[in-house]
Amino acid sequence: MCTIGIPCVVYMGAVDIERQAPNVDRMRQLGAEVIPVTTGDQTLRARWTKLSEIG
Structure with missing residues (x-):
């Protein structure tokens, strides 16, 4: 649950999580x-692919 009281789920490529560690920590x-997201190249493109499968 985010600080404003709503669920907040962020799908992010594993490589991008490493690159953006301070931002991920803040989130x-x-x-x-x-x-x-650990499929594909584990970046933004893989995240969009994963989201299209979920949603």
Whole structure:
């Protein structure tokens, strides 16, 4: 649950999570659940592919 009281789930490429570690830490501090995408090249493109499968 994010700080404003709504669920917040962020799908992010595993490589991008490493590259953006300070930003990911801040998102988690604010209550977001950050889910790494480990398929494909593990970047933004893989995230969009994963989201299209989920949704």
